[in-house]
Amino acid sequence: MASVATSGTAPGPPSRARRWFSGFRERETWTAYAFLAPWFLGFIFLTAGPMIASAYLSFTNYGIEQIAGFSPTESVGTEHYRQLFNDDKIRLALKNTFVFTLMMVPATMVVALVLAMILSRIGRAAGIFRTIFYIPQITPPVAAAVLLLVLFNGQVGLVNRALELVGIQGPFWTTDPSWIKPSLVILSVWSVGGTMVIYLAALHGVPQQLYEAAAIDGASAWRRFRDVTIPMISPALFFTFIILTLAGLNSFTEAYTAYFGAGSTGADSPDAALFYAIYLFRQAFEFFNLGFASAMAWLLFLISITITLIQVTVSRRFVFYQGGQK
Amino acid sequence: MSSTENLGPATGSASAPIPQVLREPPRARSAAGGAKKVFWIALLAGLSVLFLYPFVWLISASFKPQDEVFDNRLIPRTFSWNFDEVFGLPDAPVLSWLLNSLWIGTLAALGVTFVSALVAFAFAYFRFPGRNLLFALLLATxxxxPQVTLIPTYLIWNELGKFTTEHAWLPHIGVNTQYPLWVPNFFGSAFYIFLQRQFFLGIPRELFEAARMDGDSYFSMFRRIALPLAKPALIVTFIFEIQAKxxxxxxxxxxxxxQALxxxxxxxxxxxxxxxxxxGGEGEWQIIVxxxxxxxxxxVVIFAIFQRYFIEGIATQGRKG
Structure with missing residues (x-):
């Protein structure tokens, strides 16, 4: 493959290809390949191979009987993909996932930025608060889900008791379908620490002279924020935007722990918490519809790639890299 | 927690490439700024309660009897030692689970740290044909x-399980063993390779060349020079993977x-x-909490010890954005 690419298409002088190949006479080359070998094997057997297999499986009836060898694996054509568009549960799971992501990403970014900006102006005392705000991030998701169930319990939970103190009748967060996702969003925003630390680091990288120059020009605090802070930290904003979006699309553990019992039929699980990754998991490893689940995985992959590409394209207009484009 | 001690610029010397965040920003503030600062600190202290109280609640509730778990009192009215019950549950070997997690996490983190360092070093130091192509592949992965590779990976382990059951002289690996949880780590991880490569690129090349002059083999150069210098990046990798597991x-x-596994x-x-x-349980929440x-x-313990590396590691991720 490589030989075709270099000797066949390279328009440069022939010596370039020869030089490329002469590299294989060097000991350094073979040492490098030996160092890379574990990753390359993993790439073949745990990434590239499974990807091809997954694409193949998505066009077959592969399931529990095929694993056991009772029935042959047969092609079903594009049936799974057509089913994706006709399945109510898929539509529901996609809607849940999008709604959750659309709430969670902006909420996390805004809270993280506000906290980071306050921290960046209190000097030395910032350290202890940075630690405190980071701590929820080290809470295992399963533990966070348990905390969600107990603290947001509609009758006895601490959250509603606290709301009562200020005269608000809190909703039944964990049972009312319209409050299940908002409470999961609040849980996500609680572990805002990582995003905040990224913003804090970016804010410290903004040259102080820019603010001074803007102040001399009479720029208001809002103008300084909009025209200095935001452009200067836009790479960090962009990075977290993409990472948080992908995390939102793949949300699994908290909602699964809180609302989906192992071995339960799912009949008692609320529809409002059925995220795409949860439905995919159930199709694959509870119902063993591995062919259909593979098609689901590819749909998620295509959605993720499309959204990321849109984000990259749109943000190209807004993201400012200090020292030129990378 | 000794967080304030970690803030001084002295920590900067330990790991040159990342500790920007730990340094205090150079800001001179007037007296008027002082009052503002007090306001911000008061506000942050209030917010801290929101961030920390769930933990306080959890600790407090863990020492309450069943009918008081939800009384939301800070200090338990009746003190109850629930941990004997938790560790003595029938069909729920909590202590084994704890040890399983520790052992799998440690093994997986050691594997991924070492192998990723090996690969990262190869990408950072060696010059060889195909380097750019392979690195592009790495970035693409x-x-x-994860869902796209999940099902076939499961099937691979399932087949391995069948095979090792048929050939009883082989150790049993496959589904329903712990191998699938840590063996893949010994193939490295693209994310950590990328992180560590950045770190290796920051080490002056002459250091390696000097070791070569002294007659070191490539591997001993990696082991004697590269690994010790990359210690901060290795620690970040290790604790991130422990956390992930x-x-x-x-x-x-x-x-x-x-259940035992x-x-x-x-x-x-x-x-x-x-x-x-x-x-359908009876709501024995004292056991659950x-x-x-x-x-x-x-x-929490790991974070208390390695706090600096958690924060530096996260901040570095953002900087490559």
Whole structure:
């Protein structure tokens, strides 16, 4: 493959290809390949191979009987993909996932930025608060889900008791379908620490002279924020935007722990918490519809790639890299 | 926690490439700024309660009897030692789960740290044909969502399991063993390779050349020069992976059937299902919250020890954006 690419298409002088190949006479080359070998094997057997297999499986009836060898694996054509568009549960799971992501990403970014900006102006005392705000991030998701169930319990939970103190009748967060996702969003925003630390680091990288120059020009605090802070930290904003979006699309553990019992039929699980990754998991490893689940995985992959590409394209207009484009 | 001590610029010397965040920003403030600062600190202190109180609640509730778990008192009215009950549950070997998680996490983190360093060093130091192509491949795999490879990977382990059962002289590896949870780490991980490569690129090349002059082989140069210098990046990798394994619920759900093999998150999930009200349990929440505390505390300890590396590691991720 490589030989075709270099000797066949390279328009440069022939010596370039020869030089490329002469590299294989060097000991350094073979040492490098030996160092890379574990990753390359993993790439073949745990990434590239499974990807091809997954694409193949998505066009077959592969399931529990095929694993056991009772029935042959047969092609079903594009049936799974057509089913994706006709399945109510898929539509529901996609809607849940999008709604959750659309709430969670902006909420996390805004809270993280506000906290980071306050921290960046209190000097030395910032350290202890940075630690405190980071701590929820080290809470295992399963533990966070348990905390969600107990603290947001509609009758006895601490959250509603606290709301009562200020005269608000809190909703039944964990049972009312319209409050299940908002409470999961609040849980996500609680572990805002990582995003905040990224913003804090970016804010410290903004040259102080820019603010001074803007102040001399009479720029208001809002103008300084909009025209200095935001452009200067836009790479960090962009990075977290993409990472948080992908995390939102793949949300699994908290909602699964809180609302989906192992071995339960799912009949008692609320529809409002059925995220795409949860439905995919159930199709694959509870119902063993591995062919259909593979098609689901590819749909998620295509959605993720499309959204990321849109984000990259749109943000190209807004993201400012200090020292030129990378 | 000794967080304030970590803030001084002195820490900067330990790891040159990343510690920007730990340094105090150079800001001179007037007296008027002082009053503002007090206001901000008061506000942050208030917010801190929101961030920390769930933990305080969890600790407090873990020491309450069943009928007082939800009384939301800070100090338990009746003190109850629930941990004997948690560790003595029938069909729920919590101590084994804790040890399983520790052992799997440590092994996985050691593997991924060492192998990723090896690969990262190769990409950073060696000049060889195909380097750019392979590195592009590596970057591409970072974007891949895990679901696409999940099912075939499961099938591979399933086939391995069948094969090793048929050939009894082989050790039993496959589904319903713990191997699928840590063996893949010994193939490195694209994300950590990328992180460490950045670090290796920051080390002056002359240091390696000097070792070569002294007659070191490539590998001993890697072991004697590169690894010790990259210690901060290695520690970041190690603790991130420990955390990832400590958090992971999906892989144990997929691969483990025998209760004795469970990791702690999966174990706590089954305890929640068994004793919670959702799965038809009697609502013995004192067991659930005490078990959840056991799941949470080890991460708090690791964070207390390695706090600086957590923060630096996260901040570095953002900087490459």
């Amino acid at each position: 970072m974007m891949l969502p 400590w958090f992971d619920l999906m892989s144990p759900l997929i691969y483990l059937r025998d 469970f990791t702690l998150p999966l174990g706590i999930k089954t305890i929640l299902d068994r004793f919670g009200t959702g799965g 005490a078990a959840t505390l056991i799941l949470t505390l080890p991460m």
